[in-house]
Amino acid sequence: MRWVFVLMFAGLGAMMLYVGVAQYVLQHRIAEYARPIEVEIIHSEVTRSLSSDTDPSLSRNTSTTTYTPEVRFRYVVEGRAYESAMMRPNIIETTYGSHEDAAAALADYPLGARVQAWVDDAHLENAFLILEKGIGPIVFTIVGLLALGVAYLAFRFIR
Known part of the structure; x- marks a missing residue:
């Protein structure tokens, strides 16, 4: 054991x-x-996740709800089109305890907006929004x- x-x-x-x-x-x-580039937001929404209830008793519920801001954007570098879903320069997502907090993280990235993002020439497929x-x-x-x-x-x- x-x-x-x-x-x-x-x-x-x-x-x-x-x-x-x-x-x-x-x-x-x-x-x-990283250097700045212009991108177009093609997806922007908050998703809700509910964890499983791990307590078998009927009197208690141990499930938790988290909210994740999801964004996807399109951009062109050196004549080639790319898409990315990274908000920051790492793959670890940030989740929130409320829908409002997650929505606030997306406030600057509404669907169809053209915004500044960042890209490293060594990793063109991994552009990100927040430096x-x-x-x-x-x-x-x-x-x-x-x-x-x-x-x-x-x-x-x-x-």
Whole structure:
């Protein structure tokens, strides 16, 4: 049983750490070399997600609802057309606890609008709308390190 616990947390930790570090490095590189371009918003909406109720009792509901701003835009660079759905220079999405907060994140990107976005010439297919480094990669890195710490403690102390 100990080994299952150790391997589960070690695997989770390694995966989260890898994604966090890789996205952190990528977003810094892309943001550093990004140049402005004009894009056209072709999709802009808030989607609702409901997690499963994990409590089998009828008296409590543990499901949660989150809202994700979804945007897609079209652009042309060096005569070639591209589409992207990235709001920031990393693949980790930001979700919100209310529809209003998610809609506020999309307020500057209504359907059909022509807005400024950013693109790195080394990654033309990954243009993004907001030139800011998101906190997602840092969160993934911290969670990965914590999971690896739990795996180590389980290895050392669970018999």
